[in-house]
Amino acid sequence: xxxxxxxxxxxxxxxxxxxxxxxxxxxxxxxxxxxxxxxxxxxxxxxxxxxxxxxxxxxxxxxxxxxxxxxxxxxxxxxxxxxxxxxxxxxxxxxxxxxxxxxxxxxxxxxxxxxxxxxxxxxxxxxxxxxxxxxxxxxxxxxxxxxxxxxxxxxxxxxxxxxxxxxxxxxxxxxxxxxxxxxxxxxxxxxxxxxxxxxxxxxxxxxxxxxxxxxxxxxxxxxxxxxxxxxxxxxxxxxxxxxxxxxxxxxxxxxxxxxxxxxxxxxxxxxxxxxxxxxxxxxxxxxxxxxxxxxxxxxxxxxxxxxxxxxxxxxxxxxxxxxxxxxxxxxxxxxxxxxxxxxxxxxxxxxxxxxxxxxxxxxxxxxxxxxxxxxxxxxxxxxxxxxxxxxxxxxxxxxxxxxxxxxxxxxxxxxxxxxxxxxxxxxxxxxxxxxxxxxxxxxxxxxxxxxxxxxxxxxxxxxxxx
Amino acid sequence: xxxxxxxxxxxxxxxxxxxxxxxxxxxxxxxxxxxxxxxxxxxxxxxxxxxxxxxxxxxxxxxxxxxxxxxxxxxxxxxxxxxxxxxxxxxxxxxxxxxxxxxxxxxxxxxxxxxxxxxxxxxxxxxxxxxxxxxxxxxxxxxxxxxxxxxxxxxxxxxxxxxxxxxxxxxxxxxxxxxxx
Numbered sequence: 001x002x003x004x005x006x007x008x009x010x011x012x013x014x015x016x017x018x019x020x021x022x023x024x025x026x027x028x029x030x031x032x033x034x035x036x037x038x039x040x041x042x043x044x045x046x047x048x049x050x051x052x053x054x055x056x057x058x059x060x061x062x063x064x065x066x067x068x069x070x071x072x073x074x075x076x077x078x079x080x081x082x083x084x085x086x087x088x089x090x091x092x093x094x095x096x097x098x099x100x101x102x103x104x105x106x107x108x109x110x111x112x113x114x115x116x117x118x119x120x121x122x123x124x125x126x127x128x129x130x131x132x133x134x135x136x137x138x139x140x141x142x143x144x145x146x147x148x149x150x151x152x153x154x155x156x157x158x159x160x161x162x163x164x165x166x167x168x169x170x171x172x173x174x175x176x177x178x179x180x181x182x183x184x185x186x187x188x189x190x191x192x193x194x195x196x197x198x199x200x201x202x203x204x205x206x207x208x209x210x211x212x213x214x215x216x217x218x219x220x221x222x223x224x225x226x227x228x229x230x231x232x233x234x235x236x237x238x239x240x241x242x243x244x245x246x247x248x249x250x251x252x253x254x255x256x257x258x259x260x261x262x263x264x265x266x267x268x269x270x271x272x273x274x275x276x277x278x279x280x281x282x283x284x285x286x287x288x289x290x291x292x293x294x295x296x297x298x299x300x301x302x303x304x305x306x307x308x309x310x311x312x313x314x315x316x317x318x319x320x321x322x323x324x325x326x327x328x329x330x331x332x333x334x335x336x337x338x339x340x341x342x343x344x345x346x347x348x349x350x351x352x353x354x355x356x357x358x359x360x361x362x363x364x365x366x367x368x369x370x371x372x373x374x375x376x377x378x379x380x381x382x383x384x385x386x387x388x389x390x391x392x393x394x395x396x397x398x399x400x401x402x403x404x405x406x407x408x409x410x411x412x413x414x415x416x417x418x419x420x421x422x423x424x425x426x427x428x429x430x431x432x433x434x435x436x437x438x439x440x441x442x443x444x445x446x447x448x449x450x451x452x453x454x455x456x457x458x459x460x461x462x463x464x465x466x
Numbered sequence: 467x468x469x470x471x472x473x474x475x476x477x478x479x480x481x482x483x484x485x486x487x488x489x490x491x492x493x494x495x496x497x498x499x500x501x502x503x504x505x506x507x508x509x510x511x512x513x514x515x516x517x518x519x520x521x522x523x524x525x526x527x528x529x530x531x532x533x534x535x536x537x538x539x540x541x542x543x544x545x546x547x548x549x550x551x552x553x554x555x556x557x558x559x560x561x562x563x564x565x566x567x568x569x570x571x572x573x574x575x576x577x578x579x580x581x582x583x584x585x586x587x588x589x590x591x592x593x594x595x596x597x598x599x600x601x602x603x604x605x606x607x608x609x610x611x612x613x614x615x616x617x618x619x620x621x622x623x624x625x626x627x628x629x630x631x632x633x634x635x636x637x638x639x640x641x642x643x644x645x646x647x
Contacts (some may be wrong), residue, residue: 091526091531092526092527094527094528095531186539187523187536189539189638191637191638191641191643192640195641214562216560217555217560217561220558220560221554221555222551223555357548360541360543365541366642366643368555371561375563
């Protein structure tokens with residue numbers, strides 16, 4: 001596909017054919033090459049604390065029951081009856097010891113095991129005609145967790161999640177490991193935007209340049225003191241293996257003072273201090289950077305902000321919040337945003353409420369930051385569907401000279417892994433889309449056919465079916 | 467399934483000819499005009515200082531589950547200050563999502579008014595359908611919901627003291643909720 005190789009080459013040099021944000025053929029490639037073999041975030045363990053607790057989540061069109069079974073193990077089960085393909089669980093969340101198909105009544109334990117089959121003897125001659133022992137709902141091909149984050153991968157041969165996250169874990173911990181007892185989440189909010197999924201992922205990965213313009217209004221109303229042009233350009237942008245993000249430069253101070261500056265209380269800082277490694281703490285204490293937004297390839301983004309949410313508070317009083325979201329592709333032109341609020345499980349109820357309120361005011365379906373982002377992204381996506389968009393290469397080369405050299409040298413002595421630059425630049429958007437290009441270029445491997453919960457034959461040996 | 471958080475079973479709604487119902491109905495219709503016209507400064511004036519404005523995330527659950535909103539997560543969970551900030555933002559020149567503005571129409575119907583133990587307060591249920599059109603040729607969006615309001619007399623005028631919006635969809639099908647219901 002000559003045209004594709006040109007598109008990938010353009011993307012790799014930071015010149016983005018605009019139609020990649022609205023193209024049915026590219027979307028089909030993304031489904032097969034990216035979403036069917038990448039680690040996709042599904043749920044947080046705190047959403048399903050008790051045996052039988054479940055939530056239903058999707059990867060593309062595939063629905064999965066994410067359930068804690070009676071032994072406490074988290075299972076991710078393909079939500080399709082082994083018999084006629086009916087959706088087994090039609091609720092979004094709840095608690096169940098068993099799931100029973102509404103079509104013919106096959107029933108499954110919450111670890112997926114098939115336990116009930118009406119008229120087994122009459123219809124199948126019992127175990128002889130259909131052996132139900134050992135049959136289970138299809139488990140997601142690969143499942144793994146990190147800091148309570150449950151990911152699944154449709155590729156049974158996927159590299160381990162921890163290997164995939166790699167050194168980006170250094171940064172992921174800032175959001176998802178603020179105490180040794182872990183985090184808890186609320187949500188998600190879900191809403192659908194007529195925007196290509198990549199635009200939000202790129203934005204969170206590294207677009208500090210949009211903040212002063214897109215989010216000017218939230219500074220004007222006093223919701224957030226930071227995102228002015230002068231403050232954003234002093235932050236560091238980092239990229240590390242499969243993920244990257246933005247930071248703000250903090251005023252002078254110690255580790256503790258800088259966390260206080262963004263609203264953490266001393267007991268929370270005490271817990272953070274024991275949870276993070278010395279190297280992680282140096283990003284704040286020595287380098288002076290506070291993490292802000294980030295994206296882990298392909299579609300998992302996180303935000304850490306510290307708005308002013310209380311009319312009666314003095315000018316410097318802010319409260320931090322954390323949100324994570326999945327940009328779930330629906331079509332080339334539509335994305336379901338699935339957005340959670342996250343907080344240290346051990347925080348006081350008062351802090352949790354204030355932080356949650358900060359999230360609602362800033363991000364999510366009603367957030368005053370996010371409202372303006374989406375307006376832009378919808379507009380881009382719509383225009384990207386035309387014929388002129390195929391001729392326009394969007395310039396995503398900020399921070400590079402014509403000779404492909406960085407405008408400024410990487411930050412020396414940066415304590416985080418990967419490469420970091422101070423100032424505006426589209427380093428991370430390019431890195432994310434390079435991952436995208438590499439993933440699209442990597443050939444597909446054959447997926448093994450599954451039936452009745454067991455591999456019965458290889459896809460290339462179908463003729464032997466008897 | 468009962469979705470009302472206030473149990474109205476056994477409570478009789480006021481007769482449509484009752485002046486209290488008529489006052490409540492008129493409040494909602496007048497309010498719809500303010501929201502359609504995006505006269506938000508005027509709208510804020512119709513809220514009590516202790517307003518609680520809550521729009522929980524709706525979830526699909528089994529009939530036996532006993533809940534159908536997300537535990538702990540809402541779209542709006544606002545007080546007067548946060549609502550005022552949202553309104554102040556629309557008044558800046560940089561709230562891009564509403565510039566150009568949406569064309570909005572709040573259709574309000576199925577209004578039922580109930581007397582409460584407090585003479586100064588009325589409990590009002592209404593159905594609202596919001597039509598929102600943005601740009602010249604985008605598909606418009608609809609949001610349908612039940613609203614449960616507590617209206618309180620302050621002097622001669624009714625004000626909104628509490629609003630619970632029970633959305634009829636789990637996944638919101640519009641780009642954001644830069645609107646009020």
